[in-house]
Amino acid sequence: MTQSNTKPMSWIGNLLLILGGIVTAILILETFAITTGFTINDYFEITHKYFYEFLQPNDKLGYIPQPNLSNFNYYWSYEAKDAVINTDNNGFRNLGRDYADSNLYFVGDSFTWGWGIDREKTFYGILESELNHPTITLGIPGYGFEQYQVLFKEWVSKYKPKTVILCLYANDLEAVKPLEEMKKTYQILGAAEYETLDWYQKSLIYKFIIKKGLLNLLKMLFTAKEARNGLILHNQRYMTYQLVGTSRDYLGSADRIQVENALSQIIDITQENQIDLLIFCIPTKESTYIEEYAQLFPRRIDYMRNYLRNEEVGYQQLCQLAQEKKVPCVDLTKAFREKSGEAKLYFNLDSHWNVAGHQLAAKLISETLVRLRKTGLGERNG
Secondary structure, three states: OHHHHHHHHHHHHHHHHHHHHHHHHHHHHHHHHHHHOHHHHHHHHHHHHHHHHHEEEEOOOEEEEOOOOOOEEEEEHHHOEEEEEOOOOOOOOOOOOOOOOOOEEEEEOHHHHOOOOOHHHOHHHHHHHHHOOOOEEEEOOOOOHHHHHHHHHHHHHHHOOOEEEEEEOHHHHOOOOOHHHHHHHHHHHHOOOHHHOOHHHHOHHHHHHHHHHHHHHHHHHHOEEEOOOOOEEEOOOOOHHHOOOOOOOOOOOOHHHHHHHHHHHHHHHHHHOOOEEEEEEOOOHHHHOHHHHHHHOHHHHHHHHHHHHHHHHHHHHHHHHHHHOOOOEEEOHHHHHHHOOOOOOEOOOOOOEOHHHHHHHHHHHHHHHHHHHHOOOOHHHO
């Protein structure tokens, strides 16, 4: 009787020993991970690379890309894509181009920078090739009206190109950020410390199972759906960080006064310097694919339409202001919606245009330039 009970007890004991060893090993590894932080080093390396190797503080603009970057590689983790960047001695993507020789400038944010796209495939790069004339981009990721004003005062008025195109995005409808706030943001993000993370964020389980595995799986199962053209769209109820437009009532917000005053000043600068100004309003990904969202996430569509109304009304107001001052203003939303079913125009997860989006923007801008010049735009400078 005693012998018959020994084997099961021995087997259970061995199993417990094995499980205890595994748990002990995990605890040792987790202690090492939490103590040393080796699981999150890649994140901080990327943060350091972006804020200290790509950007630098600037007294007038808050920050600006480092000058003379040569084949600077920045890995775009959430799109699994490498972005290669070259800058001139001013920090812009105009390497090998003479600012004084160009008669076509572009001012804007990350869309006008060409986020994630090689320069020759951006809309201004495509136009440069088609026109056989150098284009100058003064677009920098994260810039807004505060920086736009500085760029027009310091750069556009200095070189006086024949035509300048101001590219506006929905987040430009938010309040103008003071330069001091931009500098502070740069300093905080650039000086990110390992110690600022909670202890569990440094653990192996959090990094490799929860963060990269389980959460991504749940997000893909419950938030991601494929649109007709293959683009992956997400239910914004669970992915609110993807919304990059303006969530405020533009007409009823104090932001409107700041934004429209800034635009008026920019228009005044160009008219004082006899420079032709064109304004193009860039649609958000959500606005471009609003009908797709309605089909894929019908329970969320009322929220999305209300959210996008701020973008629509804001663009209408800015275009009305511009046209009252005899400045052409074109909202690209309708044209992008019409083409949205034919091809992917944005990256899957990111909110920026892919190559096809830049190609469409170049086509629309080119057609607008031709049409306006037939009616007199640019004749003054011949």
